[in-house]
Amino acid sequence: MDPVIIVGAGPVGLTLALALARQEVPSVVLDETGGKDEPRPARTVVLREDTAALLARLTGVRAGDLGLRWTGWRSQRRRQVVGEIAFAAGDPAPLHIEQHVLTAALRAAADAEPLIEVAPDSRLDSLEQERSGVTAHTRGPRGTWWRGSHLVGCDGPRSTVRKLLDIRFPGRTAVERHAVATLRVELPWEGSALLHRMPPWRSSGHSSTEVSARPLPDSAWRLDWLLPAGKDLITPEFLVSNVRKTLAGWTGGAVPAYDLLDTGVHAVHHRLARRWRSGRVFLAGDAAHLLGALGTQGLDEGLRDADNLAWKLAVAWHHGAHEALLDSYQAERRAVVAARLRAADQLLPVLRGTGGLRGYVPGASRNQDTLMTDGHLGRGALGEPGAYATSPLAPRYLEGEIPVDTAPGAPVTDVRVTAEDGSFVRLRDRLGRGALLVVLIAPGTGVWDRKHWMSAGVMPRLAAAVTALPHRAELLVAEDYPGAPAHSVLLIRPDGHLVTALSGVRPADLYAAAEAALGGAVPLEDAVKEEAEAGSGAR
Template sequence: MDPVIIVGAGPVGLTLALALARQEVPSVVLDEGPGKEEARPARTAVLFEDTAALLARLTGTDLAAHGVRWTGWRSLRRKQVVSEIAFAEDEPAPLHIAQHVITGLLRAAVAGEPLVEIATDSRLDAVEQEGSGVTAHTRGPKGTWWRGSYLVGCDGTRSTVRKLQDIRFPGRTAVERHAVAALRAELPWQGEAVLHRSPPWRSSGPFADEVTARPLPDGVWRLDWLLPPGKDLVTPELLVTRVRETLAGWTDGSTPPYDLLDTGVHTVHHRLARRWRDGRVFLAGDAAHLLGALGTQGLDEGLRDADNLSWKLAPAWHHGPHERLLDSYQAERRAAIAARLRAADQALPGLRGGGGLRHIVPVKARNQDALLTDGHVGRGTLGAPGAYAGSPLTPRQLEGEIAVDTPRGAPVADVRVTAEDGSFVRLRDRLGRGALLVVLVAPGTGVWDRKHWVSAGVMPRLAAAVTALPHAAELLVAESYPGAPAHSVLLVRPDSHLVTALSGVRPAALYAAAEATVGGPVEEGAEAEAGAR
């Protein structure tokens, strides 16, 4: 079987390659550059619990050692603190990290992965596909033809793959613009991220009244100033003046010593590709979507694309294509991005004061702060990971299905579980291997050695049911799960989303849910059969 061709060696393309390799699927990554990442301290990403855990699994690295997990979030308006969030030490907190650091960690992991080949100086210029595979041509010093089973365009905003497949990319241009600076300085907020609206000091040049400060390692901060609508030129002199004014305003009138490391202007576009799949060709990351206004992030959604697509391509590569499973990638991921874009576009008029909608849908200052906070810290409709409740893979209502604190289709909580070898691990540590996870909630098991309860109670019957599932699955045991009563059984997808929760061991219901999850139909009468058992 030919490898998967991945076009683009940025974080999304490299993540997809590693995720496929973990499921024993080979890939070729076409990198149009020389294979090195330019260090740009002002180009950063905020990762949330699921995406940070994904990268940690794939790179074998504690990302917190390379970035900063926020200790809190502070929102200011003029001289007043509007809201504060403190993240407990054991609570998932946003992780701020330079993008070139992420790429470097991924490249290091790829270098040790025999199933991933990187082809540098390889710029795509043609794609041909037929029923059995895909052929891609690259130009440059290493120009040649490449043969693959599938091809995934992770080649960014100006995606060549998207253009070659004639896929439209409608949306809005320059939704927001930000002047950006990375600098080393001592600011009043140790480890906290800060949003300051309408600061009390006078400003110079074409700058709006909103600035964000996010910490990075080694005393470095990324500062973002919202720019007003238009195309006013931000000169280096104006930006330096703004840096000095902002730092002076935050430190009681005198500009503290600082070291300016990097600057730029970041323009946010909102776009969504019409199609994310064209036969054996897929789009992911910025090639498929652009978002980022109101604090929302683009990279974390690209990483979720890779996580979602990898576990669906793997069985297709190993066992032959299953159209319903492959089609679900577009159905799930495009809907999730569309929902975030709608939420941002609906909030923009009230937050930014543009257009007549401000008078139709007034947004009070505190509500404005709550919306912006959601986008920045990964909560609510602007920031939380999307749920796939409307997915074509969602099973029908099954007899014995119960509600837990995690809605159907949403990412599961990262509880401690006992693995089949008796070791205690986090639930997220077992993800990304292509297997479904079956979690039995059994209070008290954590204090006993596994050998004392693995053959007792419901375990033998559940173990037999898991073995009979239509897809590889791993049985785990948890002492507790939020909102789940004792002896509940949870079915979790390889990308962490909850399929269903059942009351007790129900082999037929579990089988029907697993079958639907991997793209097979729920047979008529399965619910009744599940209830009978």
């Protein structure tokens, strides 16, 4: 079977390659850059807790060793602090990473993975696909033809893959612009991020009505100033003036010593590709969507694209035609990103002072600050992880389905579970291996040796039901799960989204839910056709 071809060796492409490798799927990553990632401290990413956990699983590096977890969040308007959040140990907190550090960790993991071939200096210039696979041609020192089972364009906003497929990419350009500076300095709120609206030292001209400060490791900070509408040239003198004025305002008048590491201007675009799949070719990351206004993070969504697509490609690669499953990638991910874009576009005029807040949210500036906080901290319509509530993979009419605190289609809560070898692990550690997860909620089992409770109570019946499922599944046991009663059973997808919760052991419901999560039963004619075509074609 041919490998999956991934176009683009940025964070999304490398994440997809590693996620496929964990599910024993080989890939070829076409890297136009030649592996040269310029250190740019002004280019950083903020990741939500579960996305950071995904990277830790794939790279083998603790998320805290890649970046800095914020200790808190402050929202300030003029001179008044209007909101403050402290993250205790163990609380979900955003992780702030320099993008070149993230890419380097992913590259190192990919270089050590025998199922991944990174082809440097390889620029895609054409592709062809037929029923049995995809052929791609690259130019450059290693220009050649590549043969793959599928191809995924992770090649950024100017995606060659998207252009070759003639997929439209409508949206808006420069919905926001920010001047950016990263500097090493001591600020009064160590480790805590700040969003400061209407700072009292602002003046006419380029002065910003909003500035944010987000901490990085080694006492570094990224500062972003929201720029007025227009395309005025932002000069180095303007940036240095803003740095000094802002630091003086935050520290009581005197400018503290600082080391300016990097500067830039960041323009936020909002765009969404019309289609994310064309036959055996897919789009992911910035090739499929651009967003980022009001604190939302486009790369975080791109990594979720990779996580969603990887297990579906793995099922198709190992088991043959699963068209409904592959179609669900666009249905799920595009809907989530579209909803986030709509929310940001609707709130932009409100939060930037060009519309009436009362028409949207009762209250005054405090509600504005709450909405802005949601975007930056990954909460609410602007920021929380997307749930696939209307997914075509959602099971229908399960007699034993019960509600828990996690809605069907939403990411599961990370709890301690007992694995098949009797060890205690985190639930998130079992994700991304290509298997469905079946979790029995059984209070008190944590104090018993597995060899005793595996043969007791409902376990033999549940183990038999798991063995009979239409896809490989791992049976886990948890002492508790938010909102789940004792002896309930959770079915979880390989990417960590809840399929269903059942009241007790219900083999028929469990089987129906697992089959639905895989896109339904594979039509016999498709399975036979795919089996006949598997293995045809070679690079």
